Amino acid sequence: MSENCIFCKIVAGEIPSKQFYQDELVSAFQDISAQAPVHILIVPNQHFNDLGEMGDAQADILGRIAQVAGQLAVQEGVSSDGWRFVTNIGRHGGQEVFHTHFHLLGGRPLGPLLAR
Numbered sequence: 001m002s003e004n005c006i007f008c009k010i011v012a013g014e015i016p017s018k019q020f021y022q023d024e025l026v027s028a029f030q031d032i033s034a035q036a037p038v039h040i041l042i043v044p045n046q047h048f049n050d051l052g053e054m055g056d057a058q059a060d061i062l063g064r065i066a067q068v069a070g071q072l073a074v075q076e077g078v079s080s081d082g083w084r085f086v087t088n089i090g091r092h093g094g095q096e097v098f099h100t101h102f103h104l105l106g107g108r109p110l111g112p113l114l115a116r
């Protein structure tokens, strides 16, 4: 748990969220400012500032995140039309919360990957 990290507090249940999934490695919860009908954040329970801090030692966590994303896409009804799974890193990536998280987005055509 990292001091003052909002996602650590959500994982710990200290800040309320709409939770979609939680196990010993990962948690998934509703993005507070959803940009698509389905906008779920999937995070490691342990604090890492971003994906760049995670490596071979976290292969189990990263594998679980990918697996849970696929399951939630099915559960939330976006698997047939398609969805997007992205993580932002650092300043150029536009990262705002410095606890690794992946955005699962779907439920409408998502447009180009990058703003033009």
Ligand code: AMP
Pocket: 006, 015, 017, 030, 031, 032, 033, 034, 041, 087, 088, 094, 095, 096, 097, 098
């Ligand atoms: P990023 O720009 O990739 O760091 O994304 C951060 C995301 O966290 C944004 O989509 C925010 O809407 C979302 N967010 C910020 N605070 C909360 C919160 N308390 N609960 C859920 N999502 C949040």
Ligand code: ZN
Pocket: 001, 002, 005, 006, 007, 008, 009, 046, 047, 048, 098, 099
């Ligand atoms: Zn954290």
